[in-house]
Amino acid sequence: MPETLLEVxxxxxxxxxxxxxxNRTVGQVKAVDDISIRLQPGETFGLVxxxxxxxxxxxxxxxxxxxxxxxxxxxxxxxxxxxxxEELRGLRPKxxxxxxxPYSSLxxxxxxxxxxxxxxxxxxxxxRSDVRDLVxxxxxxxxxSSYHIDRFPHEFSGGQRQRIxxxxxxxxxxxxxIADEPVSALDVSIQAQIINLFSKLQQSRGLTYxxxxxDLSVVEHLCTTIGxxxxxxxxxxxxxxxxxxxxxxxxxxxxxxxxPIPIPKLKRERIVLKGDIPxxxxxxxxxxxxxxxxxxxxxxxxxxxxxxxAGGGHFVACxxx
Amino acid sequence: xxxxxxxxxxxxxxxxxxxxxxFRQSVRRLLHNKLAMxxxxxxxxxxxxxxxxPLFSPYTDNKxxxxxxxxxxxxxxxxxxxxxGRDILTxxxxxxxxxxxxxxxxxxLSVFIGALLGAVAGYYRGVADQIIMRVADxxxxxxxxxxLFIFGALLSEWKIPTDYRMYIVMLMLSIVNWPGMxxxxxxxxxxxxxxxxxQAAVVLGLRDRRKLFNHLLPNIIPLLIVMxxxxxxxAILSESVxxxxxxxxxxxxxxxxxxxxxxxxxxxxxxxxWLWIPPGLSIFATVIAINIFxxxxxxxxxxxxxx
Numbered sequence: 001m002p003e004t005l006l007e008v009x010x011x012x013x014x015x016x017x018x019x020x021x022x023n024r025t026v027g028q029v030k031a032v033d034d035i036s037i038r039l040q041p042g043e044t045f046g047l048v049x050x051x052x053x054x055x056x057x058x059x060x061x062x063x064x065x066x067x068x069x070x071x072x073x074x075x076x077x078x079x080x081x082x083x084x085x086e087e088l089r090g091l092r093p094k095x096x097x098x099x100x101x102p103y104s105s106l107x108x109x110x111x112x113x114x115x116x117x118x119x120x121x122x123x124x125x126x127x128r129s130d131v132r133d134l135v136x137x138x139x140x141x142x143x144x145s146s147y148h149i150d151r152f153p154h155e156f157s158g159g160q161r162q163r164i165x166x167x168x169x170x171x172x173x174x175x176x177x178i179a180d181e182p183v184s185a186l187d188v189s190i191q192a193q194i195i196n197l198f199s200k201l202q203q204s205r206g207l208t209y210x211x212x213x214x215d216l217s218v219v220e221h222l223c224t225t226i227g228x229x230x231x232x233x234x235x236x237x238x239x240x241x242x243x244x245x246x247x248x249x250x251x252x253x254x255x256x257x258x259x260p261i262p263i264p265k266l267k268r269e270r271i272v273l274k275g276d277i278p279x280x281x282x283x284x285x286x287x288x289x290x291x292x293x294x295x296x297x298x299x300x301x302x303x304x305x306x307x308x309x310a311g312g313g314h315f316v317a318c319x320x321x
Numbered sequence: 322x323x324x325x326x327x328x329x330x331x332x333x334x335x336x337x338x339x340x341x342x343x344f345r346q347s348v349r350r351l352l353h354n355k356l357a358m359x360x361x362x363x364x365x366x367x368x369x370x371x372x373x374x375p376l377f378s379p380y381t382d383n384k385x386x387x388x389x390x391x392x393x394x395x396x397x398x399x400x401x402x403x404x405x406g407r408d409i410l411t412x413x414x415x416x417x418x419x420x421x422x423x424x425x426x427x428x429x430l431s432v433f434i435g436a437l438l439g440a441v442a443g444y445y446r447g448v449a450d451q452i453i454m455r456v457a458d459x460x461x462x463x464x465x466x467x468x469l470f471i472f473g474a475l476l477s478e479w480k481i482p483t484d485y486r487m488y489i490v491m492l493m494l495s496i497v498n499w500p501g502m503x504x505x506x507x508x509x510x511x512x513x514x515x516x517x518x519x520q521a522a523v524v525l526g527l528r529d530r531r532k533l534f535n536h537l538l539p540n541i542i543p544l545l546i547v548m549x550x551x552x553x554x555x556a557i558l559s560e561s562v563x564x565x566x567x568x569x570x571x572x573x574x575x576x577x578x579x580x581x582x583x584x585x586x587x588x589x590x591x592x593x594x595w596l597w598i599p600p601g602l603s604i605f606a607t608v609i610a611i612n613i614f615x616x617x618x619x620x621x622x623x624x625x626x627x628x
Contacts, residue, residue, distance in 0.1 A: 065520055092526025104517040109343060109539040118535065119525035152343060168525070 003076065005208050006039040006062070006095075006176055011071035013054075013061045017281060029281045031057040033232035034071070036307075037210070041175070044202065044209040046223030046240075048216060048255070052277050054232040055212045056100070059178045062210070063097055064088065075176065093123055096169035100181040102161035106153040112139075113149035116168045125172070134171060141204075142167040143197060159190035163197070170201065178210045183218060195222060216259045220244060228252050231288045232280055234307060238314040248316040250293050287319065295320055347543075350621045357617020363610035367603070371417030380408035382415035383573050394595050401595035403583060413599045416575035419487060421607070423570070424557035427494035431556075432549045434495060435502020440541070442503065443510025444533070454507065457500035465497045469559065472496075473568025483571040490569050494556050505548060509541050543622035550615035554608040561604050577604045 013032040016025040031054045039045050047055045060066050062073050064080055073080045075095060080088065099105035106115060117135045120126040126134055136146050142163045153161060162182060169177060179198070183191040195218060201207060213219050219226055220240060227237040228251065236249040247253045254271040261268075273292045278284055284291045290300040299319050307317040351357060375382070380398075386406035394401040400409040438457070442450040460468075472493045481489060513519060514537070522532050557577075563569030564578025565585075572579050577600040583589075584596035 063524055065523060089526040089528075092524065097521070097524045099517050099521065101517060105521050107518040107536050107540070110535065114535070118531060119527060122525075122527050122531055165521075168521070172525070 004038055005041045005076060007074040008035060008037040008062060009072050011035045011061060011073060012069045013057050013066060014069045027281050030232050030283060031280060032061060035234055037227065039208055039210060041208050042206055043225060044211055044223045046219035046226040047210065047212045047229060048214060048219055048226060049229035050214060050277055053229040055229055056180050059097065059180045059210065059212050063095060063178060093172035094174055095176040096172060096174040098165055098169055098177060098179040098182045101185050102158050102165055105165055106161055108153055112151055112153065112164055116164065116171055119172055138167045138171040142170065158186050159193060162186060162194055166197065176208050180212045184215065198222060216255060231277060231283055233288060235289065236316045242314050248310055248314065248321045249318050250295055251289050347621050351617060354617045354620065357614050360610040360613030360617065363606055364614060367417060367607045368421060371414050371421055374414040375411060378411040380411040382407065382412045382575055391593055400599050403596055409595060409599055412575045412580060413603055416577050416580055416600060417603060419570060419574060419576045420557050420560055423487060423491050423560045424553045427491040427556045428549055428552045430491060430495035431498035431502055431552060432545060435499040436506050436545055439503035439506030440510055443507035444514065453503065457503050460500045468497060469493055469563055470568060473563055483574065487570050487574065490560060490563060494559055498552060498556065502548060505544060506541060509544055510537065513537055513540055547615060547619045547622055550618055551612060554611035557604065558608055
């Protein structure tokens with residue numbers, strides 16, 4: 001077993017709800033509520049869930065873009081959230097984030113070449129004279145052309161901008177890449193290109209991904225392990241094949257039954273969830289899913305289910321399994 | 322101009338291939354804006370008139386000639402003379418020097434103070450933000466003109482030598498004008514630091530210096546240029562108002578404001594329009610031209626600010 005690259009233990013992120021002139025805290029939005037993730041090198045972990053389930057906050061809190069409320073995040077055994085700022089800065093190149101929106105994640109007034117190369121210079125990873133060559137090399141490995149280097153972001157399409165964002169992360173030679181819905185802002189045809197780029201880069205560089213998405217077909221294509229989130233908590237984690245073949249949690253079943261399949265005549269059982277995701281400021285008691293679960297029983301309303309191993313590394317949090 | 326030359330080789334090679342920078346694109350768009358360019362031409366004309374014009378005048382601004390009192394415009398004195406026989410055209414040009422200098426200098430000062438304090442408040446937030454913005458709010462709650470009047474009255478009370486008053490007027494105008502600047506810059510900073518590319522800068526582990534100079538500043542400069550331009554017009558106007566009320570720059574130093582003030586009686590007003598029309602028109606033309614040019618600049622540099 002190789003060394004664990006990323007270890008997230010019982011991570012919690014609560015956002016306070018403040019009110020009035022004195023900013024009294026009147027409540028908390030439990031965006032991330034006790035999440036644990038382990039990532040081995042070379043693995044791709046897919047984090048799925050509907051909007052508002054807290055997937056992006058997990059990614060951002062791991063990278064300390066927001067401060068955690070509780071728990072710990074260890075990158076190669078180092079707790080990121082207790083590092084002093086200067087040491088954290090030194091560690092930054094090893095873990096990179098790819099943003100959802102390729103339009104706002106690039107500074108409109110910085111040339112593509114500068115945007116990609118500047119972090120190298122700031123970390124002293126490369127001499128001033130070599131930057132251009134390295135940037136060109138990275139541009140090409142991300143499917144862009146060398147003449148793009150002196151252009152501004154507004155001269156590119158969405159897919160090209162996402163490639164620039166990937167190049168910007170990649171040039172630092174990271175070990176972990178957290179991709180926060182990297183394809184959901186793109187056209188389907190472009191999505192395929194970017195996803196193929198992700199798997200090509202993983203093969204050539206041995207990258208580890210934490211891939212955040214709400215699109216199960218994307219996750220199925222790319223990920224080795226999948227975690228399903230609901231309202232800030234993990235409800236099910238399993239290897240890809242296991243999860244797609246034998247989903248245990250009713251929420252996972254409902255999600256899987258909603259994935260479109262390219263066989264029009266096939267009739268299958270759809271589990272349609274009623275209502276919306278409840279407010280994370282006031283989550284339901286017991287199992288958070290009981291308000292929408294078609295199989296909910298009395299025990300679901302009163303007791304919080306334990307996240308336990310249902311056999312062979314297939315973890316699930318449900319009373320009925 | 323878009324970024325510091327962090328990647329010098331990149332820059333040079335690019336320039337050779339003739340790509341267009343954001344700056345050059347903006348200039349090109351500005352040149353196509355006829356209204357803005359006509360404003361710019363008028364401003365240039367006023368500057369040339371005031372700073373070069375007096376060199377060609379046979380008169381000096383304070384040369385008193387009792388034989389030529391209150392003469393109407395004619396061949397000898399193109400715009401006539403005032404109650405002391407001084408040439409109005411020469412005085413208008415000399416006054417323009419003072420007015421434009423005061424406008425420019427107070428703009429530079431208030432942009433400098435406002436941008437610096439606003440940037441600090443917006444970037445660091447917390448205590449610094451609270452202190453700076455409460456002071457700014459305090460200044461903003463007092464109406465500008467009465468505040469200037471009080472300052473001006475104090476200056477007269479303390480018998481400040483008239484030579485220095487010009488500089489103190491610049492300072493006064495900046496004190497009144499910087500809070501507006503600071504608020505704009507702070508607001509811009511606050512919105513910029515929440516943008517995703519600034520979060521990307523955090524994840525990339527960029528140094529604060531690079532975040533500030535390569536990412537934040539280039540996004541604020543267009544706003545600064547526009548605000549600075551519009552600010553000159555306002556400063557010239559305020560200076561004229563102050564001088565008109567005898568609280569700004571004092572005679573015998575001419576400014577457009579105190580020249581109009583000199584014609585401040587019914588006889589002069591009705592029968593000697595050459596005393597007040599030239600300085601009045603100068604103020605009008607300069608301020609309008611600067612505002613038109615500033616609006617054009619805004620359209621080119623800062624499209625989101627359009628009203």
